[in-house]
Amino acid sequence: MALVSGPGRGEGIPDSELHSSKHVTYIKNLDTRKDELEYWLTEHLRLNGVYWGLTALHILGCPDTLPRDQTIDFVLSCQSDNGGFGAAPGHDAHMLYTVSAVQILITIDAVDELEKRGRGGKEKVGSFIANLQNADGSFMGDQWGETDTRFLYGALNALSLLRLMDLVDVPKAVAHIQSCENLDGAYGIRPGAESHAGQVFTCIGALAIAGRLDLVNKDRLGAWLSERQIESGGFNGRPEKLADACYSWWVGSSLAMIDRLHWIDGEKLAAFVLQCQDPDAGGFADRPGNMVDVYHTHFSLAGLSLLKFNGLEEIDAINSCMPKAITAKCLAG
Amino acid sequence: MAVPLRADDCDSMVAEHEYTIETLKKISELLSSNPEYYTAWNYRRQVLQYQFSQAEGSDDDAAAHSITELIMNDLHFLIPLLRSFPKCYWIWNYRLWLLDEARRLLPLPEAQQIWQQELALVGKMLTLDSRNFHGWGYRRFVVETLKELGTAEEARSMTQKEFEYAKKMIGANLSNFSAWHYRTKLIQSLLDEQSASDDDRRRMLDDELSLIHQAFIDPYDQSLWFYHQNLMCVFDPSMAERTMAPNLSSSDRLQYIRNEIEEIQEMLDGAEDCKYIYQALIECTLLASKVEGSLSSEDRDQILGWLSELKKLDPLRRERWLDFEKTL
Numbered sequence A: 001m002a003l004v005s006g007p008g009r010g011e012g013i014p015d016s017e018l019h020s021s022k023h024v025t026y027i028k029n030l031d032t033r034k035d036e037l038e039y040w041l042t043e044h045l046r047l048n049g050v051y052w053g054l055t056a057l058h059i060l061g062c063p064d065t066l067p068r069d070q071t072i073d074f075v076l077s078c079q080s081d082n083g084g085f086g087a088a089p090g091h092d093a094h095m096l097y098t099v100s101a102v103q104i105l106i107t108i109d110a111v112d113e114l115e116k117r118g119r120g121g122k123e124k125v126g127s128f129i130a131n132l133q134n135a136d137g138s139f140m141g142d143q144w145g146e147t148d149t150r151f152l153y154g155a156l157n158a159l160s161l162l163r164l165m166d167l168v169d170v171p172k173a174v175a176h177i178q179s180c181e182n183l184d185g186a187y188g189i190r191p192g193a194e195s196h197a198g199q200v201f202t203c204i205g206a207l208a209i210a211g212r213l214d215l216v217n218k219d220r221l222g223a224w225l226s227e228r229q230i231e232s233g234g235f236n237g238r239p240e241k242l243a244d245a246c247y248s249w250w251v252g253s254s255l256a257m258i259d260r261l262h263w264i265d266g267e268k269l270a271a272f273v274l275q276c277q278d279p280d281a282g283g284f285a286d287r288p289g290n291m292v293d294v295y296h297t298h299f300s301l302a303g304l305s306l307l308k309f310n311g312l313e314e315i316d317a318i319n320s321c322m323p324k325a326i327t328a329k330c331l332a333g
Numbered sequence B: 001m002a003v004p005l006r007a008d009d010c011d012s013m014v015a016e017h018e019y020t021i022e023t024l025k026k027i028s029e030l031l032s033s034n035p036e037y038y039t040a041w042n043y044r045r046q047v048l049q050y051q052f053s054q055a056e057g058s059d060d061d062a063a064a065h066s067i068t069e070l071i072m073n074d075l076h077f078l079i080p081l082l083r084s085f086p087k088c089y090w091i092w093n094y095r096l097w098l099l100d101e102a103r104r105l106l107p108l109p110e111a112q113q114i115w116q117q118e119l120a121l122v123g124k125m126l127t128l129d130s131r132n133f134h135g136w137g138y139r140r141f142v143v144e145t146l147k148e149l150g151t152a153e154e155a156r157s158m159t160q161k162e163f164e165y166a167k168k169m170i171g172a173n174l175s176n177f178s179a180w181h182y183r184t185k186l187i188q189s190l191l192d193e194q195s196a197s198d199d200d201r202r203r204m205l206d207d208e209l210s211l212i213h214q215a216f217i218d219p220y221d222q223s224l225w226f227y228h229q230n231l232m233c234v235f236d237p238s239m240a241e242r243t244m245a246p247n248l249s250s251s252d253r254l255q256y257i258r259n260e261i262e263e264i265q266e267m268l269d270g271a272e273d274c275k276y277i278y279q280a281l282i283e284c285t286l287l288a289s290k291v292e293g294s295l296s297s298e299d300r301d302q303i304l305g306w307l308s309e310l311k312k313l314d315p316l317r318r319e320r321w322l323d324f325e326k327t328l
């Protein structure tokens, strides 16, 4: 899956229609653009790209568009001996890509391939993740030590999907998240850092998975999150910043997790997101007039699904940004 | 098409443990054309670690000298990359790793000097983009480390200087919430490090309140209201503990809140369409009732009045206001 941006741009004019078939074609064609310079420049996102494209296709109701065997081959080709996954074959293992690998394998029901053809079964993947937990409960992205609430969320997300949560110290992880809470009720990337909607998603998402949403000041956080909607209808990530289509997911799902999604104007949000789509060549951009890319395509569609937009499959707002039908099956019984 | 450079060369050189200056050069070329190629940053760490271990073989002075040179050269290499890609996580992370190596491997004065220069650099970066998320996070990290490396006295003066810095950034742009946020955190450290008395804390609180009242010349700026909300936590019995003045008496809290309500009400004159004013009035009044233990019918009527304005002024969040109405 290439992450080359374009070819088109978000149209930037009001459009009440979702051009679903164009988006399917757009995603399908991403991998045929290997001869573009940007294909190489985005190699560091290849495995994430498969997750974004695959999940977007599921939301669009075309789950079988990508060839399953080839997808499994590619995912397994990114695995390192330590059990973790890199962005592409030959890249070092990192939390961000390991999470995408798990999400993809769960989505296409292929976790057992880890045992058959991978470098050890799911326990091996789980131990790679568990080894990245620090003494204070936070998580590193890889052996070089960067710590960020994104990695903590990723760890709990992947481990819960693999049903291996007991490999890590969940109460300590929860305590770390609490230390990232600010007076405005929202969360930062590390203790002391400014609140940021992307980080709110990771912190609330982790608390949701840990079953500790009771620790959240829901009215205060809900107020902060709802203030992210600006006149254009879109969400920004912090006060006084521009709106961006991907925040329809980061902010929207955070609101959904604390039962406050109705605190914003869903119709205006959907209208903003639809203005970010290219009605001709497919795909979504971060904002109207900009180049489309698969990351914003996925999170725009996930945001629209959250708003129960007509014709889209339901997304799971709580357990993982994946089709609800799949997480329900995976996490049941 | 013209791919500027393939990674294959670097892959094989590192796989063969060729941790030479030649390999480092290749890696530099690769990263200059694509700094998101994160595996190459890891290659770079491996090569540098090898070079450090080689240098450590010589006597102490010579070792410190060569390691300093290696680190300084690498820090220089990163500058143009940070300028061109200020939002690339990997560059910032790599740079921090390098600085941590300086701390680990070099005598204290050399390490301190390197970290001190870093503060000047991040200052420049934040002048170019005053809300860069990485930039602010990075600054906090550099300051924390400098405080750890210095004496208690140096740490205190560092906090004071940062406080001045945040002030300067706010002065340059009142709607820079990143700087306001930093200010909140710095005030706490400043008071804690000075073992400030309750009176000192109260003086600081009074200064902050008059500062924010002056800043409210533009009541439509959301950043200012979030800072105001931070300040109001001082009067919230359930949050005061996390604020600059945790030990105010209930009657003091109440007095402060009533003053705030009066101040904010005056702001309505000429800004009747500013939703933030109504929100703050409601929040402060609820806070007063929290301190008092109950909501008077008079206050309740006031809140309902402001709420009806909000429902008109803030249709995006209409459901939020309706939910709130139900709780009254």
Ligand SMILES: [Zn+2]
Pocket: A244, A245, A246, A247, A286, A296
């Ligand atoms: Zn975005």
